[in-house]
Amino acid sequence: MTLSQAAFGIYIFVDILRGGSLTSYFFYVSLFVVIYKLILHPFFLTPLRHLPEAKGFKPLLGHGMIMFQRPGGEPHLKIMKETPNNGIILIRGLFHSTRLILTTPAALADVLVHNSYDFEKPPWARAFLRKFLGNGLLMSEGDEHKYHRKRIAPAFHFRHIKELYPVLWSKSIEFCDVVRAALGERPDKVLDIGHYSTQVTLDIIGLAGLGRDIGSLRNSDDELIKNYEEILEPTTEKAVYFILHLVLSPWVIGNLPWKLNRMVKITTGNLKRICTEFVADRKAKMKNEDAESEESCDILSIMIRSNDFSDENLVDQLLTFLAAGHETTSSALTWASYLLSLHPTIQTRLREEIHKTIPNPKALSNPTFDIANLLENMPYLNGVCNEVLRLFPTIPVSARVAIRDTTIAGQFIPSGTMSFIVPWAINRNPALWGPDSEDFVPERWIDKDTGRATMNGGANSNYAFLTFLHGPRSCIGERFARAEMRSLIATFVGSFEMEMADPGEKVIVGGTITSKPMKGMRLRLKAVGWGNR
Numbered sequence: 121m122t123l124s125q126a127a128f129g130i131y132i133f134v135d136i137l138r139g140g141s142l143t144s145y146f147f148y149v150s151l152f153v154v155i156y157k158l159i160l161h162p163f164f165l166t167p168l169r170h171l172p173e174a175k176g177f178k179p180l181l182g183h184g185m186i187m188f189q190r191p192g193g194e195p196h197l198k199i200m201k202e203t204p205n206n207g208i209i210l211i212r213g214l215f216h217s218t219r220l221i222l223t224t225p226a227a228l229a230d231v232l233v234h235n236s237y238d239f240e241k242p243p244w245a246r247a248f249l250r251k252f253l254g255n256g257l258l259m260s261e262g263d264e265h266k267y268h269r270k271r272i273a274p275a276f277h278f279r280h281i282k283e284l285y286p287v288l289w290s291k292s293i294e295f296c297d298v299v300r301a302a303l304g305e306r307p308d309k310v311l312d313i314g315h316y317s318t319q320v321t322l323d324i325i326g327l328a329g330l331g332r333d334i335g336s337l338r339n340s341d342d343e344l345i346k347n348y349e350e351i352l353e354p355t356t357e358k359a360v361y362f363i364l365h366l367v368l369s370p371w372v373i374g375n376l377p378w379k380l381n382r383m384v385k386i387t388t389g390n391l392k393r394i395c396t397e398f399v400a401d402r403k404a405k406m407k408n409e410d411a412e413s414e415e416s417c418d419i420l421s422i423m424i425r426s427n428d429f430s431d432e433n434l435v436d437q438l439l440t441f442l443a444a445g446h447e448t449t450s451s452a453l454t455w456a457s458y459l460l461s462l463h464p465t466i467q468t469r470l471r472e473e474i475h476k477t478i479p480n481p482k483a484l485s486n487p488t489f490d491i492a493n494l495l496e497n498m499p500y501l502n503g504v505c506n507e508v509l510r511l512f513p514t515i516p517v518s519a520r521v522a523i524r525d526t527t528i529a530g531q532f533i534p535s536g537t538m539s540f541i542v543p544w545a546i547n548r549n550p551a552l553w554g555p556d557s558e559d560f561v562p563e564r565w566i567d568k569d570t571g572r573a574t575m576n577g578g579a580n581s582n583y584a585f586l587t588f589l590h591g592p593r594s595c596i597g598e599r600f601a602r603a604e605m606r607s608l609i610a611t612f613v614g615s616f617e618m619e620m621a622d623p624g625e626k627v628i629v630g631g632t633i634t635s636k637p638m639k640g641m642r643l644r645l646k647a648v649g650w651g652n653r
């Protein structure tokens with residue numbers, strides 16, 4: 121309690137003793153709380169009040185409307201560009217709550233790496249996400265997070281990812297076969313690529329995560345894909361549903377007479393049931409594996425073998441991996457095809473590199489072939505992947521709340537302060553990337569002298585690229601996702617020329633947590649000759 125709160129409390133107490141009515145005291149106390157929260161604390165008392173503040177403050181709304189603007193992260197970029205700062209910009213949320221936007225590598229490093237466990241995801245975001253992702257790694261905090269992260273990490277070791285490449289490659293080839301077959305049936309040769317990319321990435325995470333071919337590429341009616349598409353299809357109604365969690369408790373939202381509540385309940389129930397069956401099935405199979413047979417090395421088997429997870433927690437972890445592991449890479453593939461359709465010269469140069477380096481795609485299916493080494497050493501392919509991930513980070517905005525008093529870039533941060541970490545804005549910030557920061561330039565990831573891939577795209581700090589964040593709460597699936605993108609983009613661009621179905625279309629970036637095109641991504645595709653295909 122601050123000095124002013126205490127003084128006011130004493131004043132009221134003395135006045136009650138003098139005989140004032142209880143109702144009038146409730147009124148005065150409420151009035152004081154409102155004035156304190158709306159005016160005194162945010163403008164006169166918070167130790168953060170001297171930080172540079174973003175333009176565009178509106179009474180009561182603060183800068184809160186930026187949460188509703190799309191693409192997510194774009195208003196933050198505007199604020200970064202127009203507000204001189206030393207790493208932290210002050211904005212005000214609804215009812216003037218204090219919020220921060222972090223802008224420099226030093227500030228980001230403090231939150232993501234140096235003082236990482238002083239921060240947690242905001243409770244409202246966890247309450248929302250938990251409905252879809254269960255209580256897996258993404259949602260856990262503190263010691264529980266450290267414990268689980270350490271035990272899951274072996275499944276994402278680079279040696280293990282290397283072993284996964286043949287699976288990634290053969291599924292990518294199957295993806296192209298399915299797209300080719302679908303094109304054959306369409307006189308206009310136009311397809312919504314988002315649908316197919318969701319199918320292939322779900323199949324891939326099924327194999328890598330569960331050791332099981334879900335087969336959604338061959339079966340569009342698959343229950344898992346239907347439930348995910350139902351939940352993840354970006355609509356304005358879902359965006360409102362998400363943002364309401366900022367101001368109302370999940371219990372209140374859950375009890376509103378809203379059709380969406382029923383849909384969420386049914387689909388999340390279905391997903392939980394499917395994952396429970398997957399876990400039981402995998403456990404039964406592992407019991408029957410004899411000691412001589414080779415150990416399965418999918419994520420679920422590794423977690424079961426560790427004996428560190430209860431059955432309930434295995435289901436939660438699986439829910440997280442299935443969702444976090446397919447929706448993200450599916451969006452990345454969709455945005456890659458968008459950018460390549462808008463830049464035909466880059467597309468052609470990439471295809472030339474692919475055809476030259478991989479004369480026959482089927483040859484890579486030989487189990488002895490070192491696909492990882494080949495794909496990881498294709499400079500233009502890696503430049504394109506990095507540039508897609510930079511310009512369209514699948515999770516454009518993330519947030520952290522300080523759970524104790526701490527510091528960011530030398531600034532005292534009181535417990536309870538919320539900071540925004542904004543991959544969309546950092547990845548496009550001209551202060552970090554130069555004047556062409558918003559252009560699609562794969563060459564920035566290639567060293568001009570050696571012709572080899574660079575690690576930081578020419579930026580001065582690796583905190584200029586935030587797509588997977590950094591530190592103990594960074595994306596555990598980063599290597600996996602990068603390997604998957606290389607395989608999918610190499611096979612897709614090697615197999616098809618692509619252009620926007622409607623070249624005049626203004627693609628709107630939507631989505632709640634991940635960024636996806638609002639109305640799908642309709643491309644006109646033309647199969648090209650490649651090897652014996």
Ligand code: HEM
Pocket residue numbers: 257258259269325440441444445446448449452513514515518519586587588589592593594595596597598600601
């Ligand atoms: C392009 C693809 C991907 C992107 C851009 C991406 C991005 C991210 C980001 C930004 C976070 C941190 C979220 C936050 O704290 O606010 C995260 C966490 C996570 N990601 Fe990914 N991800 C991708 C693919 C994957 C894949 C393929 C998997 C699994 C196979 C995966 C599993 C996870 C998990 C489990 C976490 C939670 C990690 C923790 O809290 O310790 N992600 N991802």
